Amino acid sequence: MTAVLPPRAPAQRPTGGKLIDQFEYGLDAPICLTWELTYACNLACAHCLSSSGRRDPRELSTAEAEGVIDELQRMQVFYVNVGGGEPTVRPDFWHLLDYAIGHDVGVKFSTNGVKLNKQRAAQLARTDYVDVQISLDGATAAVNDRVRGTGSYATAITALENLAEAGMNDFKVSVVVTRENAGQLDAFKELTDSFGAQLRITRLRPSGRGADVWDELHPTMAQQKDLYQWLLANGDGVLTGDSFFHLSAFGEALPGLNLCGAGRVVCLIDPVGDVYACPFAIHENFLAGNVRSPGGFQTVWQQSELFADLRNPQTGGACTKCQHFDSCRGGCMAAKFFTGLPLDGPDPECVQGYGETALAARDLELITPKSHIDHSHKGPVRGQPTLLGMPSIPPAKICDESPLAGMDLR
């Protein structure tokens, strides 16, 4: 394990006090565990946090996945957030869903909606203890499809219609806030309300392919301020995964857990069983172990050196001297890491402006850390996002371009 964390003195867990202080020292089992079932995905979103696309041949088998669920049941992890990739393209997805629910592990899964036809929607509506989140990153097709790919808006809307028609309760529309959709928050709320669904908005991280588009897509400071005001006004009815806690340094704390939960209350199990500190930290520096190793997930969660390090509250670094440290606690570890900032310094989107200063002060030679895990599609994908420009595929035959190409029409 590469030492990446700022040195922290091992500290004794306090007795009593605030819950957030207890969480800093970690829990016996995660509260919120993300489990990505596959790296396979029909889409190629420009900002995919896990650089998904192609299935990994080493992905957990059905039996191994059942074993993980058995373990989660023993550890009393009461629900998991399932994602990917696109989890529903795994042929055993519906089996694993039933298996988890049958073992007291509730499932909240994120999908682009590709498999949610009327029949599946009706099945989900009949199933207790399952939550569905449909990903949508634009309130209009134009904004969404630029990032998620042509046709992805229509797919998501069809899935939402099917869920609403089937009488599914409490399904979610899950939005990653970007520079391009930050002005659509009210429109997202209206759209979500029209389906009787709940809106969930989360923060864009420079993780996976998100690192390639972060400079272009992360909200501006003015947008962050507007977002903060919007959350204060609408926060009660909108879920956030507690992902905007760095905005609390604007003043009033946002509802939720204002703390980086990585390795403390959250973690990620990736499709091949690797356990990372958080879903936004797929990088060898944040790899704690693998569920296939002896002792399984429980041993990784309870005994990994990396997680032990993360469970010591930060005591040094520039941020601890800031008057807003209690509000934001230094922000998001993954956002700092993948933008090449020190982990004990400010978040790149620090609302007090220290992040911008830190980004500007980076060494010009600095190469930001890249994950060695990349399952991006290698060839062109149908409806590829246009954010990065149209894919340039040379025509195989000159007449593929135009039937008249090359003809002398004089």
Added chain:
Amino acid sequence: MADTALVTDPAAGTTPAAGEVTIPADELPFDPSLPWQKSASVALRPEPFGALVYHFGNRKLSFLKSQPLVAVVKALGDHPDVPSTLRACDVPEAQHPAYVTALATLSRSQMIEKRSTP
């Protein structure tokens, strides 16, 4: 101290503080003289600071921030009312009001329920 911080969806944002829970108008105030028990659909997960409480029905998550409070919640079902439970768990008399407040919060989120048999 023996209080609870309610966390309805820590993964997703809404964390009403214990004092902010609103009581529906048709709901009676918490009565410590009645027999109570940990709800049938509730699981307690031991944690270093106390316990995590999960309700499989309403999917609410709560935290018990002290070991004595965990012991009290577990013991409720064996005693005819709250005061006798607190005495059986050796909770000092001076702390009884704080425990009653905590249990009232837990009853509002249905983590504990009234028991029909005394």
